[in-house]
Amino acid sequence: xxxxxxxxxxxxxxxxxxxxxxxxxxxxxxxxxxxxxxxxxxxxxxxxxxxxxxxxxxxxxxxxxxxxxxxxxxxxxxxxxxxxxxxxxxxxxxxxxxxxxxxxxxxxxxxxxxxxxxxxxxxxxxxxxxxxxxxxxxxxxxxxxxxxxxxxxxxxxxxxxxxxxxxxxxxxxxxxxxxxxxxxxxxxxxxxxxxxxxxxxxxxx
Amino acid sequence: xxxxxxxxxxxxxxxxxxxxxxxxxxxxxxxxxxxxxxxxxxxxxxxxxxxxxxxxxxxxxxxxxxxxxxxxxxxxxxxxxxxxxxxxxxxxxxxxxxxxxxxxxxxxxxxxxxxxxxxxxxxxxxxxxxxxxxxxxxxxxxxxxxxxxxxxxxxxxxxxxxxxxxxxxxxxxxxxxxxxxxxxxxxxxxxxxxxxxxxxxxxxx
Numbered sequence: 001x002x003x004x005x006x007x008x009x010x011x012x013x014x015x016x017x018x019x020x021x022x023x024x025x026x027x028x029x030x031x032x033x034x035x036x037x038x039x040x041x042x043x044x045x046x047x048x049x050x051x052x053x054x055x056x057x058x059x060x061x062x063x064x065x066x067x068x069x070x071x072x073x074x075x076x077x078x079x080x081x082x083x084x085x086x087x088x089x090x091x092x093x094x095x096x097x098x099x100x101x102x103x104x105x106x107x108x109x110x111x112x113x114x115x116x117x118x119x120x121x122x123x124x125x126x127x128x129x130x131x132x133x134x135x136x137x138x139x140x141x142x143x144x145x146x147x148x149x150x151x152x153x154x155x156x157x158x159x160x161x162x163x164x165x166x167x168x169x170x171x172x173x174x175x176x177x178x179x180x181x182x183x184x185x186x187x188x189x190x191x192x193x194x195x196x197x198x199x200x201x202x203x204x205x
Numbered sequence: 206x207x208x209x210x211x212x213x214x215x216x217x218x219x220x221x222x223x224x225x226x227x228x229x230x231x232x233x234x235x236x237x238x239x240x241x242x243x244x245x246x247x248x249x250x251x252x253x254x255x256x257x258x259x260x261x262x263x264x265x266x267x268x269x270x271x272x273x274x275x276x277x278x279x280x281x282x283x284x285x286x287x288x289x290x291x292x293x294x295x296x297x298x299x300x301x302x303x304x305x306x307x308x309x310x311x312x313x314x315x316x317x318x319x320x321x322x323x324x325x326x327x328x329x330x331x332x333x334x335x336x337x338x339x340x341x342x343x344x345x346x347x348x349x350x351x352x353x354x355x356x357x358x359x360x361x362x363x364x365x366x367x368x369x370x371x372x373x374x375x376x377x378x379x380x381x382x383x384x385x386x387x388x389x390x391x392x393x394x395x396x397x398x399x400x401x402x403x404x405x406x407x408x409x410x
Contacts, residue, residue, distance in 0.1 A: 057324070062319060113266070115264065116263050122384075167317045176316040
């Protein structure tokens, strides 16, 4: 599915505010927050823009050097409200946690803006990260709506799994980039040892 | 209040998830979403990070030329959920609408990030824009927690009022920068004539 089709599909749901999906008859914990087809593919999420916002980044890149893209991209990250409530109490993510990362182009010229970047109207990418041990080998699954909808789970051999496993501040999640949650994990002592060094560098700037 | 004090004050509320303020005994519509002192100053809002997120911008500047700041700044914008529900139905903001704009520094080096910008932990600025005709001359009030808490309303002669009045896409609000709401205002025909030209330029890029 290309970006224009993704944008058109999403606009129907997002403008209307969406309908809460799959509250009843859940086959696995994450089905309380998202819907799956009978063969396990993930439906396009419809309510995530009303979920709590964790952070937004611009052109973030984990590889050395610049990304080389010819445009700017914001990533907005949301998490389902039930799991956020649990995280605030424990510093850990419960079964059923759903993260959504939404990409929108960053533009400079529009209305009265003169410099810096604001977010464009179309959704350019949509990726999910879901904790559901009843459903996914290894406990977590990644989905990307860039190429298909409903989305098939990204295979476990893909780089996103190993990168998040190696560098996640809490379990396989990048809490080091979620400014309201780092302090929770710190106080609950759930930050991974590996990321503590990275966080220290960050705070020093 | 300097940034460090603001960050310390906010962290107490935001890490804990906050307590919903002033649901009962409201003297004016916005008191359902925020709290005021007896003499009309605005208390630091505590629950806005659980409100719907509208957008995030980086280093946005409405004046010509660059801002000349020696650091990068993200602005995260939230609106109270009741007013967002109303806006989706009507394309207009009801009495009692509360917007929160939260500033956080944009950093590049931290954890595994190599380029682009992510959001730092401390809150660097906090500004509110509130529709409450029972309380504010002209219908809307601006507050800035950069210098005082509880915050006194910014006087009506300040530039923020005239700029929002002149350039707001819907009433005095910058819906032109809220990607999920532009389409609502367009379909409800509530976009101001003045901003239509700016929006067209933006869509063309």
